[in-house]
Amino acid sequence: MKDALLELLFMHPRNLLAATSSLLVLIILCLAAVNLQPVSLNLVVSSFSCPLAAVIVLAVVAGLLSGVSASRLLPSQARQERQLAEWQAADAKLAASVQSDREKQLEAKIATLETALKQALGKRG
Numbered sequence: 001m002k003d004a005l006l007e008l009l010f011m012h013p014r015n016l017l018a019a020t021s022s023l024l025v026l027i028i029l030c031l032a033a034v035n036l037q038p039v040s041l042n043l044v045v046s047s048f049s050c051p052l053a054a055v056i057v058l059a060v061v062a063g064l065l066s067g068v069s070a071s072r073l074l075p076s077q078a079r080q081e082r083q084l085a086e087w088q089a090a091d092a093k094l095a096a097s098v099q100s101d102r103e104k105q106l107e108a109k110i111a112t113l114e115t116a117l118k119q120a121l122g123k124r125g
Contacts, residue, residue: 025060032056 032053039052 025064028056028060032060 035052035056037052038049039055040047040049041055
């Protein structure tokens with residue numbers, strides 16, 4: 001079971017990141033739980049007192065939200081690679097289509113020339 005868990009964590013970087021983040025949040029919440037004494041917060045227009053644990057938890061939540069939103073805004077490497085592969089496939093398809101169209105045009109020109117040659121030879125003979 002231990003080997004399966006380690007394999008699950010280390011085979012997928014996202015799992016390792018999630019486990020590390022969860023452990024960090026757990027440690028910070030334990031730290032907040034033992035710091036319940038009130039602290040004074042001075043804002044621009046007022047000041048108030050609240051438990052230090054609340055300040056710690058709010059800071060963690062703000063950090064998590066900003067980190068998640070930043071990671072969603074920045075394009076991921078996998079998404080960029082997938083987009084590049086789609087564009088390359090579309091380019092290859094377009095190039096094949098253009099080549100096919102050229103071949104069809106040349107075949108039509110050859111057929112026209114053959115018909116003209118047959119007509120010219122028929123008039124001579």
